[in-house]
Amino acid sequence: MRVFLSGPMGSGKSTLGPWLARQLGKPFVDLDLFVEQQAGRSVQEIFTEEGESGFRSREQSAVSSILSSTPYGDALVALGGGTITNDDVRRRLLREGVLVTLMPPLSALQQRLGNGENRPLLATRNLESLLQERRDDYLECHAQLDTVAMDRQAILQNLRELLATPPLVVPLGRRTYRVHVGSGVRARLGGELDRLQGSSLGLVTDSNVISHWKDFVTPVGDRQPDYTLVLEPGEAHKNLQSVERVWNAALEHGADRQTLLLAWGGGVVGDLTGFAAATLLRGVRFVQMPTTLLAMVDSSVGGKTGFDHDRGKNLIGAFHQPECVLCDLDFLSTLPDREYRSGLAEVVKSMWLSGASDVAFLEDAMAGIRQRDPSVLQEMVCRSVALKSRIVEADEREAGSRRLLNLGHTVGHAIEADHGFQGLSHGESVALGMVAAVRISCGLGVMDRFVADRLITLMNGLGLPTDLDRYVTSGTWPFLTSDKKREGSSIHFVLPGQPGETQVQRLEMDVIRKHCAT
Ligand code: ADP
Ligand code: ZN
Numbered sequence: 001m002r003v004f005l006s007g008p009m010g011s012g013k014s015t016l017g018p019w020l021a022r023q024l025g026k027p028f029v030d031l032d033l034f035v036e037q038q039a040g041r042s043v044q045e046i047f048t049e050e051g052e053s054g055f056r057s058r059e060q061s062a063v064s065s066i067l068s069s070t071p072y073g074d075a076l077v078a079l080g081g082g083t084i085t086n087d088d089v090r091r092r093l094l095r096e097g098v099l100v101t102l103m104p105p106l107s108a109l110q111q112r113l114g115n116g117e118n119r120p121l122l123a124t125r126n127l128e129s130l131l132q133e134r135r136d137d138y139l140e141c142h143a144q145l146d147t148v149a150m151d152r153q154a155i156l157q158n159l160r161e162l163l164a165t166p167p168l169v170v171p172l173g174r175r176t177y178r179v180h181v182g183s184g185v186r187a188r189l190g191g192e193l194d195r196l197q198g199s200s201l202g203l204v205t206d207s208n209v210i211s212h213w214k215d216f217v218t219p220v221g222d223r224q225p226d227y228t229l230v231l232e233p234g235e236a237h238k239n240l241q242s243v244e245r246v247w248n249a250a251l252e253h254g255a256d257r258q259t260l261l262l263a264w265g266g267g268v269v270g271d272l273t274g275f276a277a278a279t280l281l282r283g284v285r286f287v288q289m290p291t292t293l294l295a296m297v298d299s300s301v302g303g304k305t306g307f308d309h310d311r312g313k314n315l316i317g318a319f320h321q322p323e324c325v326l327c328d329l330d331f332l333s334t335l336p337d338r339e340y341r342s343g344l345a346e347v348v349k350s351m352w353l354s355g356a357s358d359v360a361f362l363e364d365a366m367a368g369i370r371q372r373d374p375s376v377l378q379e380m381v382c383r384s385v386a387l388k389s390r391i392v393e394a395d396e397r398e399a400g401s402r403r404l405l406n407l408g409h410t411v412g413h414a415i416e417a418d419h420g421f422q423g424l425s426h427g428e429s430v431a432l433g434m435v436a437a438v439r440i441s442c443g444l445g446v447m448d449r450f451v452a453d454r455l456i457t458l459m460n461g462l463g464l465p466t467d468l469d470r471y472v473t474s475g476t477w478p479f480l481t482s483d484k485k486r487e488g489s490s491i492h493f494v495l496p497g498q499p500g501e502t503q504v505q506r507l508e509m510d511v512i513r514k515h516c517a518t
Helices: 015-026 031-039 043-068 087-096 106-113 127-139 152-164 185-196 208-212 216-218 239-251 267-284 291-299 329-334 337-354 356-370 374-394 401-406 409-418 424-442 450-462 476-483 509-516
Strands: 004-007 028-030 076-078 100-101 144-147 169-170 177-180 203-207 227-232 260-265 285-290 304-309 312-319 324-328 490-495 503-508
Touching: 004 015, 004 087, 015 076, 015 291, 028 031, 031 043, 031 076, 043 087, 043 216, 043 374, 087 239, 100 203, 106 152, 169 208, 169 374, 177 374, 185 260, 185 285, 185 356, 203 208, 203 239, 203 267, 208 216, 208 227, 208 239, 227 239, 227 267, 227 490, 239 285, 260 267, 267 285, 267 291, 267 304, 267 312, 267 374, 285 291, 285 337, 291 312, 291 374, 304 356, 304 450, 312 409, 324 329, 324 476, 337 374, 337 401, 356 374, 401 409, 401 490, 401 503, 409 424, 409 476, 409 490, 409 509, 424 450, 424 490, 424 509, 476 509, 503 509
Parallel strands: 004 076, 004 100, 028 076, 100 144, 177 324, 203 227, 203 260, 260 285, 285 324
Antiparallel strands: 169 177, 304 312, 490 503
């Protein structure tokens, strides 16, 4: 796997780079030298003749050459200080390797750079303001390492751990966070808590989770929670009373702005705790440690938090991103089958949104998925989180493309509500909602029959219900009009086509209803 070493000028990229590459057995590439070789001129000359923008475009094409060249497939690349200021380049680097930012304190940088000789940017810019300007870009990385606080060996050790199981990064500027997926990743909680330096830690969970995982104390490491709040399990308790319990527990334990909450449970615990964190003292930080498949692949990533109201699910809420997400696949071993399948519906949804290779993965891995084979789970959760992250990065607050994630949810919610949120799980309702969406897509000519059959077969194979007519009643449709995504008499409806070719169209209620009928 490629490693990209980023960081401001003077952070140690070119001194540490070759040494780290040797230790890791990787070829070393210095991006500035690469640009100089391609241009036949020095960086200084390029800056003088073509300005910073000329240099950046040369740098961008150098990155493209490196990413597309096989000999550099496993290289360690020392970037330039400003390479990551280009949004496209930065996000490509994040996806195609491990991007590490070396970030010593400002004072150390100032001392090292002295009068800025051979640093063309410092001829016109002040280091402090340059760093301030790039701060958010530098935060979008797999890890930030302080090269003054850490010695070479510690940095090497950190890199080795990152390369063994790299986290997925949700790149949102200063709200950037990482999602760790794997068996045993709960052991990383201690390190994450040290990094976050909270003043106090409140653990929120539910009675099922705690009964299965009583010995959880070990994974928290040296850092014991200051208190543990055990909520009643299930959607019926996803209400304001539960949120109040989270607020009260935190305040009774002297919460301040540096308090951390840890949501350890399924989507219900995650959404409630996230909302309580978003509103407590106008916002404290929280960590997600999901224990259901649904929460791992869907609700723990993306920052939607909230609770249910008598008039509908999730009607009250806020966007509040977690500080990190730890998806420990071991937790799935005690998850009841029905809950597991409920999560699979969201997996199918995500993979269909993502594209052909993700759908093919599901089709090929069917048996392993049913048996909860650890390596299949790992890949399935990673692929789902990666899709979610791509969508959230493009549209954090659901002004556009994030609507795609509602695939199957419009009719799904109506069916779920019609059944009084009992009898059908959320995932089962979403699966039925996807069948409805498939019918509407076919009716409108967006999807053809063969593709439709492929999606239905996939859901059947994973044990999800697809017999829509059995569950839709005349009572289903009034719930459609109370959908929170409604605008007037029409609704933004997500229409699946081929894998990766889903679209959103405004549809009138009666069009939806007409095409849903067989
Ligand atoms: P979701 O994640 O699907 O939104 P919930 O948070 O309501 O749903 O969790 C579904 C049910 O599974 C709840 O009863 C919860 O207590 C239980 N649960 C959550 N995680 C586990 C687990 N790892 N093992 C066993 N039961 C679990
Ligand atoms: Zn859902």
